[in-house]
Amino acid sequence: MSNDSGSGNDGGNFDKARRNFLRGLGIGVAATVAQPAWGGQTFQDAFADFFQKDYRRMSAEEIEAALERIESKALQRYGVEIDCQNTPPQPGVVYGYAINISRCKGYRDCVHACVKENNLGRDSQVQYIRVLQLDQGDFNLEHSDHYYDPETVPVEGKHYLPVQCMQCDDPPCVKACPVEATWMEPDGIVVVDYDWCIGCRYCMAACPYWARHFNWTDPEIPAEEMNTNTHYLGNRPRPRGVVEKCHFCIHRTRKGQQPACMEACPTGSRIFGNLLDPDSEIRYVLANKQVFRLKEELGTDPKFWYYSD
Amino acid sequence: MAVIRFIFDGIREMLRGPREYWLWLTALSLVILFGAWRYSEQLTNGLVVTGMSDQVSWGFYISNFAFLVGIAAAAVLLVIPAYIFDRKDIKDVVLVGEGMAVAAVTMAILFVIADLGRPDRLWHMIPGIGRFHWPVSLLAWDVLVLSVYFLLNLAIPFYVLYSHYRGKEPNFRLYFPFVVIAMFWAISIHTVTAFLFSANPARPFWHTSLLGPRFIASAFASGPALIIITLQIVRKVTSYHVSQSVIDLLALIMTFALQISLFFVGAELFTDFYNEGAHAASIHYLFFGLGGFDSLKSWIWFALLLNLIAVVILMIHPLRRKTLTLNIACVLTFVGIWIEKGMGLVIPGFVPTPLGEIFEYLPTSVEFSVAAAIWALGILIFTLLAKAVIAIEQGRLRYQATGDKYSL
Numbered sequence: 001m002s003n004d005s006g007s008g009n010d011g012g013n014f015d016k017a018r019r020n021f022l023r024g025l026g027i028g029v030a031a032t033v034a035q036p037a038w039g040g041q042t043f044q045d046a047f048a049d050f051f052q053k054d055y056r057r058m059s060a061e062e063i064e065a066a067l068e069r070i071e072s073k074a075l076q077r078y079g080v081e082i083d084c085q086n087t088p089p090q091p092g093v094v095y096g097y098a099i100n101i102s103r104c105k106g107y108r109d110c111v112h113a114c115v116k117e118n119n120l121g122r123d124s125q126v127q128y129i130r131v132l133q134l135d136q137g138d139f140n141l142e143h144s145d146h147y148y149d150p151e152t153v154p155v156e157g158k159h160y161l162p163v164q165c166m167q168c169d170d171p172p173c174v175k176a177c178p179v180e181a182t183w184m185e186p187d188g189i190v191v192v193d194y195d196w197c198i199g200c201r202y203c204m205a206a207c208p209y210w211a212r213h214f215n216w217t218d219p220e221i222p223a224e225e226m227n228t229n230t231h232y233l234g235n236r237p238r239p240r241g242v243v244e245k246c247h248f249c250i251h252r253t254r255k256g257q258q259p260a261c262m263e264a265c266p267t268g269s270r271i272f273g274n275l276l277d278p279d280s281e282i283r284y285v286l287a288n289k290q291v292f293r294l295k296e297e298l299g300t301d302p303k304f305w306y307y308s309d
Numbered sequence: 310m311a312v313i314r315f316i317f318d319g320i321r322e323m324l325r326g327p328r329e330y331w332l333w334l335t336a337l338s339l340v341i342l343f344g345a346w347r348y349s350e351q352l353t354n355g356l357v358v359t360g361m362s363d364q365v366s367w368g369f370y371i372s373n374f375a376f377l378v379g380i381a382a383a384a385v386l387l388v389i390p391a392y393i394f395d396r397k398d399i400k401d402v403v404l405v406g407e408g409m410a411v412a413a414v415t416m417a418i419l420f421v422i423a424d425l426g427r428p429d430r431l432w433h434m435i436p437g438i439g440r441f442h443w444p445v446s447l448l449a450w451d452v453l454v455l456s457v458y459f460l461l462n463l464a465i466p467f468y469v470l471y472s473h474y475r476g477k478e479p480n481f482r483l484y485f486p487f488v489v490i491a492m493f494w495a496i497s498i499h500t501v502t503a504f505l506f507s508a509n510p511a512r513p514f515w516h517t518s519l520l521g522p523r524f525i526a527s528a529f530a531s532g533p534a535l536i537i538i539t540l541q542i543v544r545k546v547t548s549y550h551v552s553q554s555v556i557d558l559l560a561l562i563m564t565f566a567l568q569i570s571l572f573f574v575g576a577e578l579f580t581d582f583y584n585e586g587a588h589a590a591s592i593h594y595l596f597f598g599l600g601g602f603d604s605l606k607s608w609i610w611f612a613l614l615l616n617l618i619a620v621v622i623l624m625i626h627p628l629r630r631k632t633l634t635l636n637i638a639c640v641l642t643f644v645g646i647w648i649e650k651g652m653g654l655v656i657p658g659f660v661p662t663p664l665g666e667i668f669e670y671l672p673t674s675v676e677f678s679v680a681a682a683i684w685a686l687g688i689l690i691f692t693l694l695a696k697a698v699i700a701i702e703q704g705r706l707r708y709q710a711t712g713d714k715y716s717l
Contacts, residue, residue, distance in 0.1 A: 199426020
C-alpha cells in the first residue's frame with residue numbers, strides 16, 4: 001500500500017489504522033454470518049450502501065464509514081487492500097491544463113498511464129484520454145483517426161490532438177444530471193459521486209467532448225495492477241451502471257503531485273497547474289502563447305487549452 | 310365507503326369477461342413475463358447486454374420513450390373538444406383517450422427506468438430524501454411533468470367515473486380547472502421531452518429550435534392514428550357506442566398535423582443540406598450514411614415513404630372517409646412516426662460522436678424483448694382501464710347502497 005507521508009494529512013495514519021482494524025472486524029463478521037448473500041457484503045454494509053446519502057450531504061463520520069465500505073468491497077471484489085481517501089480541495093487553487101500540440105507525437109503514453117493510475121476497466125477498455133490523429137493542415141475532428149496503429153509514431157504528415165475532460169467552468173454535464181450526482185468542486189474539478197449516479201447517461205449526451213464513460217458492466221481490474229492510492233471522487237473502483245470521467249487525478253493533484261498523464265508524457269507537451277497562481281507555468285503559457293480551446297463557441301468555458309510553439 | 314366500493318367494483322369488472330378477453334390478457338401477460346425474464350438478464354449483467362456503447366449511449370429504450378410521450382400528449386386532442394367545446398360525441402370517448410394517456414405515460418416512464426444503469430437508486434430523485442435537480446436539469450423537468458400528467462389523467466377520469474358510478478353528474482366547476490391544466494400540461498410534456506434533446510449544443514442534430522414544434526406536430530399525427538384504430542377496436546369488441554363524427558374529426562386533425570410534420574422535416578433537410586457544414590454530419594448519416602456506415606438509411610427513407618403515402622391518402626377526401634383507406638393511413642403514420650421520432654431522432658444524435666467517431670448501434674434481443682414487454686404492459690393497462698370505463702359509462706356498473714347486487 002502506498003503511503004504518502006509528508007502530504008500534510010494530519011492524522012491520516014491513525015485514521016488508516018483505525019479503519020484497517022474496523023475492516024478486519026467487518027470481514028470477520030461477514031465470514032461467520034452470511035458471506036454469499038448481499039453480493040458478499042454483510043447485511044449492514046448492503047443496507048448502509050443502499051441508503052448512503054450523496055457525497056455533499058454526508059457528515060464527516062458518514063464519509064468515513066463510506067470509505068471503509070469502499071475499501072472492504074475492493075478487498076472482496078479484487079482481493080486488494082486499497083486506501084480510499086477524501087483529500088479536500090486546497091484553498092486558493094483552481095486547476096487548469098494546457099497541451100502543446102506541436103510537441104505531441106501521438107505516443108499515447110498519457111492514455112496508458114491514465115488507465116493504470118485511475119483503475120479503468122481493462123475488459124471494457126475505458127480510456128479517459130483519446131489521442132486523435134489528423135492530417136497536417138486539417139483540424140476537422142470528423143476526419144480524425146481514433147484508432148491509429150502504425151509501426152511507429154509520429155506518422156509523416158500527421159499531427160496529434162489529445163482530448164480528455166476539459167473541466168469546463170460552465171459544464172453542461174452538471175446541468176444535465178437529474179440527481180446532482182456530478183458537480184464542480186471548489187478547485188474546478190468536475191467530479192462524479194459514483195454512489196449517487198443513477199446511470200441515466202444524460203450527462204454523456206450533454207458533453208461536447210465525449211469525456212464521459214459508462215460502466216456497461218463491472219469494471220475488471222487485475223489485482224496486481226490495482227492502484228491502491230485512491231480517492232472517493234476519483235480513481236476508486238467503480239460500481240457497474242454509473243458514469244465516470246477524468247478528474248485531473250484528484251488523488252494526486254490535491255496533494256500537490258502532477259496528474260499521471262503529465263508525468264507520463266515523454267515529450268513534455270503537458271502543462272498542469274494552478275490558474276490562480278500568477279507564477280505558475282500554466283499562467284505563463286496562457287500569458288505568452290497563442291492558445292485556443294476546443295469548441296469554444298459552445299460557451300462551456302473549458303479549463304483546458306491547446307497551444308503550439 | 311363508496312370510493313372503496315368503486316375501486317373494488319372497478320377491479321372486479323376488469324377481471325370479468327368472456328374467454329376471448331382472458332385469452333387476450335393471458336397473451337399480453339406472457340409477453341410481459343418473457344420481457345421481465347430478459348430484463349433480469351440486464352439487471353444481472355449490466356447494460357452491456359444491450360447494443361449501446363459509450364459512443365451511442367442511448368438507444369431503443371429512449372427512442373420508444375420519446376415516441377410514447379407524444380402518444381400520451383395526443384389525448385389532449387380529445388380533451389379540448391370534449392370539455393372546452395362540450396361536444397357530446399367526443400365526451401363519450403374522452404375517458405378512453407385519457408386511459409390511453411395513462412398507459413402511454415406509464416410506458417414512457419418504464420422505458421426510462423429500463424434504460425437506467427442503477428434502477429435501485431431511483432429514489433435519489435425524490436425531493437427531500439434524494440436530490441432533485443430541478444429546475445436546472447431537463448430530465449428532472451421531464452420526470453416532473455410526466456408524473457403530474459399521469460396524476461391528472463388518473464384523477465379527472467376517476468372523478469368523472471366515480472360520479473357516474475353513483476348515478477350523478479360530475480360537478481363541472483370542480484373538475485374544469487384541472488381539465489384546463491391538463492390541456493396545457495399535455496403540450497408541456499412533449500415540449501419538455503423535445504427540449505431534453507434540443508438543450509444540447511453538444512449534439513447539433515438535436516440542437517434546433519424546430520425540435521419542439523416537430524415533436525408536437527408528429528405527436529398530433531401519430532396520436533390520433535392510434536386513437537382512431539383503438540376506437541374502432543372498441544366499437545368492434547364491445548357494445549360501446551363510438552360516433553363516426555369522432556373518427557372524422559381525429560382524421561382531419563391528423564391530416565393537418567402530418568402535413569405540418571412533413572413540412573418541418575423538409576425545412577430541416579433544406580437547412581442542413583443547402584450549405585452542408587459539420588452540423589449536417591448526423592443528418593447525412595441518417596439519410597445517406599457516413600463513412601460507409603448506413604444502418605438507419607433504409608429505415609428513414611421507409612418512414613418518409615410511409616408518411617408521404619399516408620398524407621396523400623388523408624388529403625383525398627373520399628379516401629380519408631373510407632374506413633379501409635383511413636386505417637391504412639393510420640397504420641402507416643403510426644409506424645412512420647415511430648421510426649422517425651424514435652430511432653431516427655435519437656441515434657443520429659450520437660453519430661458521429663462529438664469527437665467525430667462513427668460507431669453504429671443495433672438493438673439486441675434483450676432490448677427488443679424488454680420493449681415488447683413494456684408495450685404489452687401498456688396495452689394491458691389500457692385494456693383493463695377501458696373495460697371498467699365502458700362498464701360504468703354504459704351504466705352497467707352502478708353503486709348499490711345495500712347488498713351486493715350488480716345490474717349486470
